[in-house]
Amino acid sequence: METIVSKAWPEWAGTLRRRSGGWNNTTYFVGNQTKRAVLRIYDTHKDKGKIEFEHAVLQQLGSQNLPFKVPVPVSAATGETMFQIDESGKFACLFRYIDGDTPNEEASGYAQSFGEAAGILTTVLADINPGLTPVYRPYYELRTSYPLCSTEVIRELCLYPPEPFRELGMELEMLYKAYENITDSLHEFSGLPHQLVHGDLNASNLLVQSSNPSVVAALLDFEFCTFDVRVMEPAVILSGLLGHVEEKTMIRDFCRGFSRRVQLTPAEINAIPVLMLLRKIDVFLHFVTRYLEGTDESQVLHEQIKLLSADLIQLSEGTAEIGTIVREEQGRASRL
Template sequence: MNTIVSRFWPEWNGTLTKRSGGWNNTTYFVEQDDRRAVLRIYDTHKDQEKIRFEHAVLQQLALQDLPFMIPVPVPVVTGDTLVRLEEREGKFACMFRYIAGDSPAEQDPGFYESFGDAAGSLTAALADVDPGLPAVYRPYYELSTNYPLCSREAVAGLYSNPPEGLEGLLPELKVLVEAYEGIAGSLEQLERLPHQLVHGDLNASNLLVSAQDGAKVTALLDFEFCTRDVRAMEAAVILSGMLCHAEEERIIRDFWRGYSRTITLSTEEIAAIPVLILLRKVDVFLHFLTRYLEGTDEVNVLQEQIVLLAADIVQMSGEAGGERQGGVLR
């Protein structure tokens, strides 16, 4: 690891601490005296074009006067912002400037209005960003392109002929398979909604709050999945993470109060929010199913996600297919 750090920080002779959590990357805090940085190793892909797009977006955002911090890539001596790690099977690594702050407690409802403010400001800022590179990740609604291993037939087969380890989750699998089938007919309609760059994965794990004021969001992190997609998808992804929260209705109202100070969605976009939330849930399911099929995760990881996602979808159906969320937004 010392060799990797020295490529970004040649004079470094400090400490390296691995950060817990994260499904797609390995992250380390790098320190020496009063200087800090964050080292990221991309574990689930070796596609440098995805990383270059992410870094181009961040560099463009860094030129704007944002009311929150974002990661800023640190270049190596050659000026590039990523390095190939031949010693790690060709994986890529990059380093970002350190951003002070705390991770919020997900069950703490106090930061959601500030989260809405920050998300709205980011949506407005991303509308003006031109990274000069084609987006690599496809929109959420292109499920068949995004998850070639997860055809409708393959997903249906999970329920009709579940693999070892999933036999005890037939009710949950039925919910997810039906959600996948149900969403398929709505995908073409989503293509007609306004599009722009979106972060695509904003949630409590990808933001920081002030150490002095836990209700104040100070940074938005992890732009790895940034792409061009339905504009309203940004809000839908965030709202999808609020399902089953003990104070769900309150935090949705708080978030939307902050978000709508900057962004006004059209009637069509607001009407599509329940479908987009369901799409996010199906997408997460297919993401972890793909990781399982590729051998990245053991079956216990997929089991956990199946239970959580099915519960969220049942929660949505219990609210008349999302009418409660739509009512709150109005």
């Protein structure tokens, strides 16, 4: 990795420290006497077009006067913002370092700031035109997005699981029922308001201020940014709050912050519970694809099956309450 940085970004060369966590990419912190940066290796694809779209969005966002930071890609010696690292075809990118901390798993005080930041981002993304065609499809185009995950493949995996997953029969059956339910509803979403969305905002993709952890300092990882239904943004975030020890407080606080910046239509509000379910099934198909392609060993999918099936239980129990909270906070904001 040191050789890659020295070759592609010579003035940024320094010591490297690998960052733990992350499912889709490998990340290193890079530092020398005068500069700090973050090196990202894209592990799950070798599609230059995906990275070009991400960077086009980031470059436009970087020119906005936002109250939080976003990643700023650094041009390599070639003039491009990416570098093909070896014969494997993987790409590496360098981003300027952003000060801040990943929220503690037990923390909840940043939720309102997170909601407001997500609302501001939604408003700004509505006016951005990267000048490129997005490679990632909207969430509701589930079948197109995961060609390896045909209905037959998912049915076989879930109802007749192979040895590595045989003990998860009940969890897989639950996921299959949810998959069937959501695929029957996909046509309902194409008529909702569309725009660019980040599409993967959660606690692992943000930083809070070190001096004040209740304030969001940065929104990160725009890899999956694409043109989708606007309300998918809060739906993804709300789905990520399920199971938190302060779940109800965080959901209300997030909705309060978001509603200050974005007023959703009644149809969008009604769609949120179903879109939260869509997010969970999308994540399931994402990791099934990684397993089928050989990117991950079986234990990664095994862990995701357990996590996602638990999320489905929590979602089924809390759907009505989540919808009520969204309506209440949207109404409160509209009266201010």
